[in-house]
Amino acid sequence: MNSRLLxxxxLVVQLGSFRAAADKLHITQxxxxxxxxxTDNSHLYRVAAAESLYRTS
Known part of the structure; x- marks a missing residue:
């Protein structure tokens, strides 16, 4: 995994959308x-699910 991917x-998780993350990074969606x-980023999706649960608690 590289730092750009992470x-x-x-940012996508924090901001809630690909578009918002792209705008923040000044790149396209x-x-x-x-x-x-x-790539197979299934471990990242588990992190996103945990983040989502944490925000709703």
Whole structure:
């Protein structure tokens, strides 16, 4: 995993959308999607689910 992938993913989780993360990073939504989408990131999705549960508690 590289730092760009992780940073992009964290922003998507924190901001709640690919579009908002892309705007914050001054890149396109497609770039964010390409960073996160093409690899097996199932462990990242578990982190996102945990983050989501934490926010609703």
């Amino acid at each position: 940073g992009s993913f964290i 497609a770039t964010i999607s390409n960073r996160i989408g093409p």
